[in-house]
Amino acid sequence: MLIIETNRERVTEMRAKLRGQKTSYHHGDLRHGLMEAAMTLIDIRGRHALTMREAARRAGVSEAAPYRHFANLDELLGAVAIEGYEMLLADLEAVSSMKALRETYLAFAADFPGRYELMFGKLGDRKSATRRKHLVQELADMMEKAGGLAPLHGEASLRLAGLAV
Amino acid sequence: MLIIETNRERVTEMRAKLRGQKTSYHHGDLRHGLMEAAMTLIDIRGRHALTMREAARRAGVSEAAPYRHFANLDELLGAVAIEGYEMLLADLEAVSSMKALRETYLAFAADFPGRYELMFGKLGDRKSATRRKHLVQELADMMEKAGGLAPLHGEASLRLAGLAV
DNA sequence: CGTCGATGTTAACATCGATAACATGCTAAT
DNA sequence: ATTAGCATGTTATCGATGTTAACATCGACG
Numbered sequence: 001m002l003i004i005e006t007n008r009e010r011v012t013e014m015r016a017k018l019r020g021q022k023t024s025y026h027h028g029d030l031r032h033g034l035m036e037a038a039m040t041l042i043d044i045r046g047r048h049a050l051t052m053r054e055a056a057r058r059a060g061v062s063e064a065a066p067y068r069h070f071a072n073l074d075e076l077l078g079a080v081a082i083e084g085y086e087m088l089l090a091d092l093e094a095v096s097s098m099k100a101l102r103e104t105y106l107a108f109a110a111d112f113p114g115r116y117e118l119m120f121g122k123l124g125d126r127k128s129a130t131r132r133k134h135l136v137q138e139l140a141d142m143m144e145k146a147g148g149l150a151p152l153h154g155e156a157s158l159r160l161a162g163l164a165v
Numbered sequence: 166m167l168i169i170e171t172n173r174e175r176v177t178e179m180r181a182k183l184r185g186q187k188t189s190y191h192h193g194d195l196r197h198g199l200m201e202a203a204m205t206l207i208d209i210r211g212r213h214a215l216t217m218r219e220a221a222r223r224a225g226v227s228e229a230a231p232y233r234h235f236a237n238l239d240e241l242l243g244a245v246a247i248e249g250y251e252m253l254l255a256d257l258e259a260v261s262s263m264k265a266l267r268e269t270y271l272a273f274a275a276d277f278p279g280r281y282e283l284m285f286g287k288l289g290d291r292k293s294a295t296r297r298k299h300l301v302q303e304l305a306d307m308m309e310k311a312g313g314l315a316p317l318h319g320e321a322s323l324r325l326a327g328l329a330v
Numbered sequence: 331c332g333t334c335g336a337t338g339t340t341a342a343c344a345t346c347g348a349t350a351a352c353a354t355g356c357t358a359a360t
Numbered sequence: 361a362t363t364a365g366c367a368t369g370t371t372a373t374c375g376a377t378g379t380t381a382a383c384a385t386c387g388a389c390g
Contacts, residue, residue, distance in 0.1 A: 030369085052347065064371080065369055120328065121282070121286075136323075151313075151316035154317065155315045155319070157318060158315055158318060161287050163285065228377095232378095232379070
């Protein structure tokens with residue numbers, strides 16, 4: 001009995017060591033871990049590359065663990081989208097001229113295409129919807145002096161789709 | 166032997182009858198059948214609702230049959246996107262005033278959100294890429310006198326995402 | 331009439347989202 | 361300090377999907 005318990009512990013340790021992770025049963029801050037993994041995947045390999053299971057693997061937990069923090073994939077996507085708006089708003093707050101606003105906006109879309117696509121695509125997650133609309137409103141207000149959000153978004157969107165003319 | 170053959174035929178007939186399909190082994194024009202099924206799915210239940218298997222079921226063939234006509238799902242999506250551009254261009258050719266152009270464009274996006282999303286989203290299919298760019302160029306030319314494609318696309322895109330301000 | 335290529339079918343594999351049942355360990359009341 | 365309970369992880373499982381391979385059928389062309 002004791003021996004079995006001990007072996008179980010050692011197996012856990014070994015497996016954790018092989019993955020270069022810490023040895024504790026609990027992750028510590030899995031929600032953040034998952035979001036970082038999700039953002040990395042989206043930024044590097046695109047939105048379609050984000051799967052719940054891959055995010056879990058990258059965070060070093062079992063493939064079902066994420067469901068303790070996000071009800072489903074849509075909710076994770078929603079959280080990443082929110083994070084994206086905050087990043088973009090922060091970028092924009094650092095500049096002021098109309099030209100700089102436009103350039104910063106387009107640069108964000110070009111640098112984080114997957115995230116941008118996510119932010120402005122249809123999103124299943126109802127939980128983040130109101131927060132999202134609020135952030136977009138902030139964005140629209142900020143871009144008022146740069147010709148408005150819609151034209152700029154159209155430009156960014158066409159570029160990302162490889163359809164800019 | 167003969168009996169077995171005969172039974173096999175009768176089973177095929179019965180199953181076909183149950184599905185209200187014709188009895189022939191070959192479909193006739195599966196490529197079109199698949200595209201119609203795909204468009205229906207995309208228009209009614211959104212882009213994510215289109216799966217190769219569901220399109221096959223709706224076309225009344227086995228779930229692997231589509232691969233005789235489309236190398237993969239991306240290629241089917243690409244074909245639907247092309248069809249969408251042609252529809253939109255046809256709509257736009259029927260009007261001429263700047264106001265009507267804008268309204269027709271936005272109405273198309275509102276009426277066929279899934280298809281619109283598909284047309285202007287990132288598409289994996291390389292085969293349709295050049296054709297696609299060409300059609301978008303036509304579109305852009307046509308919208309030149311209505312303020313340009315990008316602003317209008319931005320507006321349509323934000324509306325579809327439920328983010329219009 | 332026979333064969334060959336286009337088109338369908340069945341069966342299989344790997345992966346995914348999601349859930350249920352079970353395990354572990356932090357925390358707070360005693 | 362002990363321990364009960366809740367938050368968080370794990371394993372096992374289900375049904376669906378994309379895709380491929382191997383086999384079947386049919387129509388067109390010699």
